[in-house]
Amino acid sequence: MTSVIDAAPxxxxxxxxxxxxGLERVVVPALLIAGWEVFARSGVLPPALxxxxxxxxHALGDWVFGFDETTQTYSGHWxxxxxxxxxxxxxxxxxxxxxxxLAGVAIGWSRLFEKTLEPTLQMxxxxxxxxxxxxxxxxxxxxxxxxxxxxxxxxxxxxxMNTIHGVKTVDHNLVRAGAMMGASQRQMLTDxxxxxxxxxxxxxxxxxxxxxxxxxxxxxxxxxxxxxxYVLWDSYYFLRYDIVLAAMISIGLLGYLSDLGLKxxxxxxxxxxxxxxxxxxxG
Amino acid sequence: MxxxxxxxxxxxxxxxxxxRDLLTLDNINLDIEANDFVCLLGxxxxxxxxxxxxxxxxxxxxxxxxxxDGKQVERPGSDRGVVFQQPTLMPWLTAIDxxxxxxxxxxxxxAERYDRAMEFIDLVGLRGFEHHHPSELSGxxxxxxxxxxxxxxxxxxxxxxxxxxxxxxxxxxxxxEELVAIWQKRRCTIVFVTHSVDEALVLGNKIVVxxxxxxxxREAVNFDMPRPRxxxxxxxxxxxRRILSLIRExxxxxxxxx
Ligand SMILES: Nc1ncnc2c1ncn2[C@@H]1O[C@H](COP(=O)(O)OP(=O)(O)O)[C@@H](O)[C@H]1O
Ligand SMILES: [Mg+2]
Numbered sequence: 135m136t137s138v139i140d141a142a143p144x145x146x147x148x149x150x151x152x153x154x155x156g157l158e159r160v161v162v163p164a165l166l167i168a169g170w171e172v173f174a175r176s177g178v179l180p181p182a183l184x185x186x187x188x189x190x191x192h193a194l195g196d197w198v199f200g201f202d203e204t205t206q207t208y209s210g211h212w213x214x215x216x217x218x219x220x221x222x223x224x225x226x227x228x229x230x231x232x233x234x235x236l237a238g239v240a241i242g243w244s245r246l247f248e249k250t251l252e253p254t255l256q257m258x259x260x261x262x263x264x265x266x267x268x269x270x271x272x273x274x275x276x277x278x279x280x281x282x283x284x285x286x287x288x289x290x291x292x293x294x295m296n297t298i299h300g301v302k303t304v305d306h307n308l309v310r311a312g313a314m315m316g317a318s319q320r321q322m323l324t325d326x327x328x329x330x331x332x333x334x335x336x337x338x339x340x341x342x343x344x345x346x347x348x349x350x351x352x353x354x355x356x357x358x359x360x361x362x363x364y365v366l367w368d369s370y371y372f373l374r375y376d377i378v379l380a381a382m383i384s385i386g387l388l389g390y391l392s393d394l395g396l397k398x399x400x401x402x403x404x405x406x407x408x409x410x411x412x413x414x415x416x417g
Numbered sequence: 418m419x420x421x422x423x424x425x426x427x428x429x430x431x432x433x434x435x436x437r438d439l440l441t442l443d444n445i446n447l448d449i450e451a452n453d454f455v456c457l458l459g460x461x462x463x464x465x466x467x468x469x470x471x472x473x474x475x476x477x478x479x480x481x482x483x484x485x486d487g488k489q490v491e492r493p494g495s496d497r498g499v500v501f502q503q504p505t506l507m508p509w510l511t512a513i514d515x516x517x518x519x520x521x522x523x524x525x526x527x528a529e530r531y532d533r534a535m536e537f538i539d540l541v542g543l544r545g546f547e548h549h550h551p552s553e554l555s556g557x558x559x560x561x562x563x564x565x566x567x568x569x570x571x572x573x574x575x576x577x578x579x580x581x582x583x584x585x586x587x588x589x590x591x592x593x594e595e596l597v598a599i600w601q602k603r604r605c606t607i608v609f610v611t612h613s614v615d616e617a618l619v620l621g622n623k624i625v626v627x628x629x630x631x632x633x634x635r636e637a638v639n640f641d642m643p644r645p646r647x648x649x650x651x652x653x654x655x656x657x658r659r660i661l662s663l664i665r666e667x668x669x670x671x672x673x674x675x
Contacts, residue, residue: 307505310475313493315519315570325522329509406509406550 185376194380197365205377208365216388219350219361222278223392226285227346231339234290238297238335243327255294263287263349271357281353281361288349289342296338300331333407336400343396347389362388418487419448420574420606421472426481428467441467443631445481449574449608449623454600456621457610458660464632465610469576472608473499486573495519498567500577504559506551506566512558513538513547516565537565540599557588564596574606581616593619597644614660618653619646626663635663 167187173179174186181189193205200210208215237255240247263284270280304327312326354363362385369377428442441464449455457465470476471483474493483490485497493499506515514521517534525533538547541561551559560580567575581589597620600607611617617624618640626635638660642652 305505307501307503308507310473310493311499311501311505311507313475314473314495314497314499315522315566316495317522321522325518326507329507332509404509406552 182373183375185379189376190379190383193374193376194383197377197380205374205380208369208377212384215360215362215365216384219347219354219363219385220388222281222285222350222353222358222361223343223346225278226282226349227289227343229282230286230289230342230346231293233286234293234338234342235297235335238294239301239323239328239331241294242298242301242331243323252298255291259291259295263345264352267353267356270353276357276359278358280357281350284349284353284357285346288345292341292345293335293338296334296341297331300334300338301327303334304330333404336396336404340393340396340400343392344389347385347392351385420451420453420486421447421449421608422482422484422487423447423468423472424482424484426468426471426478426483428464428471428476429479440631442471442478443633445632445634447625447634447637449606451573451606452604453623454597454607454621455609455623455625456617457608457625457627458614458617459612459627459632460629460664461612463627463629465612465627466578468632469499469578469608469610472574473497473576495570496573498570498572498575500560500563500567500575500580502579502582504551504556504563506559506562508551511548511550512543512554512562515551515562516547516569518566519570534565534569537569540568541565542595555588557584557592560584560592561595564599568599568603568605572605574608577607577609579610579612582611589616594645596620601644614657614664615648618642618656618660619648624660626660638663 171186171188174181174184174189185193194212196202196204197208197210197215198212203209237247237251241252241255242248266284266287267280270283274280274283308326308330309322312322317325350361351363351366354361355367358364362381366378366381366385369375369381423445426442426445427440430439430441431437432439445468457468459465467476471478472485472490474490474497490497506512507518510518513531513534516537517525517530520530520533535544535547538544541564543558543561543565546554546558551562554562563580581592584592593616596607599605609617609620611620622639622641624638624640626638627633628635638656640656642656646653
């Protein structure tokens with residue numbers, strides 16, 4: 135009985151601390167947004183130059199749902215714009231992942247591929263993907279293709295480098311164990327080296343998906359006439375900074391969700407790793 | 418015909434950084450009979466692992482011949498099961514999938530794989546843990562998985578490189594007893610590397626004492642003390658004294674030489 139009586143206030147205190155800990159996180163952003171709102175409404179700067187958070191939210195709402203056409207031609211077209219960007223991200227990212235993993239395993243595993251392929255790739259790697267924009271436009275015109283090409287360039291190298299690293303650092307004894315159990319060369323790659331390199335490959339994929347969003351938006355600002363990046367740049371020309379900010383928020387949100395999705399896939403695939411992490415955290 | 422025949426094995430490692438060669442194994446000759454439990458005993462750095470790796474096919478001898486069941490060893494293969502010092506399991510596979518990995522590579526169906534693997538899971542006393550990942554099992558349990566994995570291939574020989582060295586004393590004793598029980602039950606040929614005189618005497622019926630640098634075979638001692646072996650008995654201590662004196666002679670010889 136005493137334990138029950140004693141436990142109740144303790145539990146209440148615990149809940150209160152939990153609540154405060156939750157509040158701690160939102161205090162700074164809430165103050166920032168409130169300050170911004172007050173400052174924007176004070177009239178120090180013209181509202182066109184610094185839209186208030188409420189105006190940005192309004193623009194975003196209309197862009198998504200199209201209730202009062204404050205975003206004019208974009209009103210209600212958010213899904214179309216977001217989808218256009220997301221497809222470019224996905225296209226370039228998928229291509230980069232496939233080729234990055236294939237080339238990475240080949241270079242990491244075979245001296246022949248390392249000697250023949252790696253010097254060329256290492257020379258191309260320091261060239262910033264955005265500097266390919268002129269060539270991308272000349273080669274592919276103004277459409278999805280140059281954007282996907284740029285995304286590919288930005289996403290390929292992180293996947294490649296991390297895959298090479300993952301394959302090269304596979305525990306030598308695991309390979310010996312595989313050979314001892316009679317694995318063929320192909321089985322060695324598919325059943326031992328590739329799964330062993332997966333944690334490293336996923337680290338590369340997560341960097342790559344961030345790059346992919348960055349380059350999609352860049353490409354859309356310059357070489358494509360649709361997508362969130364295009365809306366952002368177009369609104370800038372029409373001095374609609376509320377839409378610019380709404381586009382920035384959308385891009386940030388979708389980038390965050392892509393990473394979250396990838397993290398969920400990683401958690402499922404690398405479940406064998408997690409048990410140790412969980413124990414490590416508990417202990 | 419012996420199960421393993423080692424003929425004039427020489428292994429030289431080239432130390433590239435210092436630009437000189439290191440003679441690690443010097444003319445090893447050894448016959449290991451089928452169903453023997455042989456312990457390779459020697460101080461660390463004497464080349465025990467190197468010799469075992471040559472039998473396993475992980476490394477090539479600089480010269481000499483290695484025959485297992487009369488066939489020249491050229492590469493690793495499932496006729497030689499290896500138990501490593503660290504368990505060396507696939508961390509992304511559960512215990513049963515690790516044990517059955519050899520069957521998976523051969524394309525055996527999952528139902529049959531699990532059926533066969535379960536027999537060895539039972540043999541090493543891991544029933545109830547078959548669906549755990551290596552990260553969820555203790556060092557001793559993982560080493561049991563490693564032993565089950567080697568046994569499942571039904572190899573001509575099992576090569577073990579200090580498999581219990583990283584375990585605590587109590588677990589080590591348990592594992593030694595179980596290994597002897599498995600060896601008696603299944604009648605397999607085991608080559609067991611150790612640097613511990615006690616471990617060699619608890620396990621082996623033949624103890625091969627190696628010398629340090631370059632690795633040579635000092636003497637192969639037969640030890641047929643009945644099991645279970647009482648490590649406090651006079652018989653055990655006599656044998657221990659004999660082995661220790663072999664090792665001591667060796668170190669005084671080395672001390673005088675230097
Ligand atoms: N891959 C290698 N390259 C160079 N030297 C090696 C290599 N492997 C082992 N050696 C050397 O060979 C000797 C024997 O090593 P090892 O067989 O591991 O001894 P043990 O298992 O008896 O402790 C050591 O002196 C070690 O430094
Ligand atoms: Mg060793």
